[in-house]
Amino acid sequence: MCKLKLNSQTVVFLVALTTLLLSTWAAASAAKPNIIVILADDLGYSDIAPYGSEINTPNLDQLAQQGLRFSRYYTTASCAPTRAMLLTGVDSHRAGVANIAEALTPAQSHSPFYRGTLNHNIVTIATLLKDAGYHTNMTGKWHLGYEDPSLMPSQRGFEQTVMMPFSGGDNWTQQAYIPNYRKTLWFENGKEITLPEDFYSSEFIVDKAIKQIEKHRGDKQPFFSYLAFQAVHIPVQAPREYTEKYLNTYQSGWSVLRDNREQAVKDLGLIAQDAPVKTMNTTLDWEGLSAEEKRFNSKRMAVYAGMVDAMDFHIGRLVEYLKAIGEYDNTVIIFTSDNGPEPSDPAVNAGFSLIREHMLGYTSDFETLGERYSWNTIGTSFASAAASPLGHYKFHSGEGGMRVPMIISGPILAEQLQGQISHSKAFVKDLAPTILTIAGTQHPGSEYKGKTIEPQTGKDLLPLLNGGTDTVYNDSDIIAYEIGGNAALIKGDYKITYNRGGQNDSLWHLYNIEQDPGETQAIEKQRPAVFSDLLSEYEIYTRQNGVLPVPEDYNQTVQAGRNGAVKRIKETLANNKGILSLLLLLTAMAIIFFKRRKT
Template identity: 50%
Template sequence: MLRRTLYCGLLLMAPVLAQAAPPNIVLILADDLGFTDIQPFASEIATPSLAALADNGIRFTNHHVAASCAPTRAMLLTGVDSHLNGVPNIPEAMPPSQRGRNGYDGVLSHRVQTVATLLREHGYHTYVSGKWHLGKDASRLPDQRGFERSVILADSGADNWSQRPYLPMYRTAQWYKDGQPHQLPNEFYSSEYIVDQAIAQIDSQHGDGQPFFSYVAFQAVHIPVQVPAAYRAMYESHYQQGWSALREQRYRAAVAAGLVPPSTALTAMNSTADWMALSNAQQRDWARRMAVYAGMVQAMDHHIGRLVEHLKTLGEYDNTVFVFMSDNGPEPADPVARFGLPFVLWMKAMGFNTDYGTLGERDSYVVIGPGFASAAASPLSYYKYYAGEGGLRVPMIIAGAGVAAPGRQSPALTHVTDIVPTLLDLSGAAPPGDDYYQPSGKSLLPVLADQRERVRGEDDALGYELGGNAALFKGDYKLVKNLPPAGDGRWHLYNIVSDPGESRDLSESMPERLAAMLADYEDYARRNGVLAVPDGYDQLQQVSWNSIMARKTEWLSAGLLLFVLVYGGLLWRRKRLRG
């Protein structure tokens, strides 16, 4: 109680922009969206709704999240480091040696409170629609974590056209509404449906004088990448030159827009194949896949625009704060290439195809692979899963009520754990009680109010780890380690202000800084209970193994049946030959 009283006293003295009433809050999360995938961040993809929000707000060009979805989502809703909030890795990629130890559960801990709980206690209506992925037992669904109304996908992803899983580990796509299993309608497209539900939730209690918090979590552009054909058609001619040309194009656009400095060097990822070595048919196929991806981004933007226009119609737009970001960098995985025939057979059994003529449409299974994922993260290095900037640095826009001097860009080092403290300051809500872990991030209110350029000092250390890939940010510098296959498993040091592409390793020329930051990382790991991954750990390989174990009885039965059929066929053939 004393801590909350002190907090309220400090809040009254803070330089907060005056509001006629507590603002509504709309928190929008894209899935696997790259740094330069939207128009306000130098993309060729048309996203006018997000461009309008950027014009009415601030673009944060040095914003960081986790390199995988659930850890980011847990930090976004609690402000607490992923190793303390229960989700240091997605449960689908958790190695057995870690599961259940030191809070390595892969589901949201009961030792943290969500921002929805805190806002609801402060008089807000609280809603969520879209992907959840923070636990599906009754105590961890949104209705028990502070949300009044909820329509959510509990899994890591799903088909965007129907209630169908996207990986063999899932038997179905598990949707819930207000804590109960939910059946999707026959006519369904994820981005449209998620916004429809958000609008319905807001309308259900509108006019009673209470502000609302709406968390809108898209499936776009998580695999399978899918979109109505009309959106794909808008980009059919855009990507014929391939992923390296697109990466170069976006690099130049990002420099011209001031998102990164001219000193940025464009590095090539070792996982990016030579476009010119592909056949004409392969080039045509991959170019259309990227057109599907671009169309899915634009479709998401269209439905964001629908939500914004609805708030204007209700008269709520002027008193609403919008926060938009991605949960991590772009997805490089290609399950067909990685898992081969077993995955192809599973796709066939589920009714998926990769037919060129209908790519992205109903029943289509599309990925963009490491080549176009690298382009989506341009000019940064790496992508989802890895601790390189392409995996961690994502676009963020904060717009609307409480933002001074809109239209700005901020190069301040920010982190996903900063969102909860910021929303608490904007709303006037109190932080969690003493029985819970406290948010570790910094409030961005001074930047929103145009009173300070940074919220972190030169000596503030910000640690990170996920699946053995690790980083520590301090001032303008970043210490980083990426495991194979894309990384080399060694620590590197970069100035990510002058070199956000992480092209110039400073570890040998700045040994004292390297040693100091290594000590800072070890302190972070100790305080947050970071566990080492097993030797040879690979997140995607672990997902594959966990998929097999989740359905081991069925796989064993299928294997036994196949053995019987093959062995029986051989016996029959031998008998025929002898006869």
């Protein structure tokens, strides 16, 4: 047996070398910034003060003053597809989430792009960050699959998770908010949990996020935390003390609010002062309402404002915690929304009222509006104001459905950019490669651990953040998306949109969104060559991403309601109980059906 003999000089050298390597590794690990992504739900373009809102958001104000605001950041116009792209950098179709699972049609179910859950040939940034030495945490709404345990965030790269799997949930209790679910489920690290009696969603999500970070504090590893708020998804709910701040704020109505926000957005420099703005044809005449209707509607918006205010307060608690443990200055914080404001107004639908009151256990009483067991929405008119000065809102491919706030702050941001506005285009797919670059790692391409995967197709925004460039998009780059038959494609200063049914004309239109972000003047006849080019680009996009058509009468909200009703009927019949609930459900469906036929 050969024995290795070491003299004293060799031992000293090896010890010194080992010490150097360990200290270098520790320094490199410590140099990696923590990364926090905060995702609001259905937050409109001008719903926070850094984007022109009257709502009090001092903590987001602080992030904006220390960070960079984006005036042209785009998402998809619906939640799960946005979340899929954010966490993967892959187009939502190729990720398996072409639409929310609740709204898929039977004809789409054969396609791997229309699962409503993340495909298994996708690698999340959580997985890659964990590989790179990060602790990975997730709290809040997931909506990317859970019934198969392999779809849960705890199996998609997140080390610690506290999550709600559905499209939305009650903010006070575990009651279901739509018939698709029997109750609002919550899971911690893959196991179902019961919520505390004093649960309020924004507070709970931040409480859990802080506990996750605290668990590994002091081990010198950086962390990635993903906080997905329920604010301000329906049901719109807020603690009374937050709602009361705004009881007198919205008494002049939605049109005045939209005008005020338009001017505030322009004064901030987010869009040009001379940019034209249109009034949506779904905006009702405020002055035509009765005094009681005005009182009720202004409180609906007051609850919405209170919900935003409460979210901001709890974000502030997280920021203060980071400062207290000495990690704030080494933490990159990204704040944004998954899509524009929610326009649905089931409160005025007689069929849904039956379901809401008798099956789901909600009321819409004025005195307790927004509180426990209360149902609240803001409807199309206030949704248009929440998206001001842009047109449209959630589900639609207009700017108000796709363009939302985004703030990025932290040590990677060039000092001269702090408090500034970037007018560069950016897309939700870009966040994944940007986050990986910030962490000092990258996506592996088309293969991961011997398995073929989808490559990322988003752009790295870091050159923009460190001041190396004004934009990462050139005139030939495109941003494209399709959900439920509504579609858009952006190239250079131009955008084509297609919005189906209802208040829309189901035709393609062309806009110059640099000059006309309000999409007031369609110019396809004046720019036929540009129009043809963008339509050709969209056809390529559909072929590359497996886009499937929807039926002529498809409506995403109606399809989701139909799917949920069918699911509940099957469950009721299988359990041989709940006949009264079944009769109520069938009655509600009949009311909805005949009302749709009449309109």
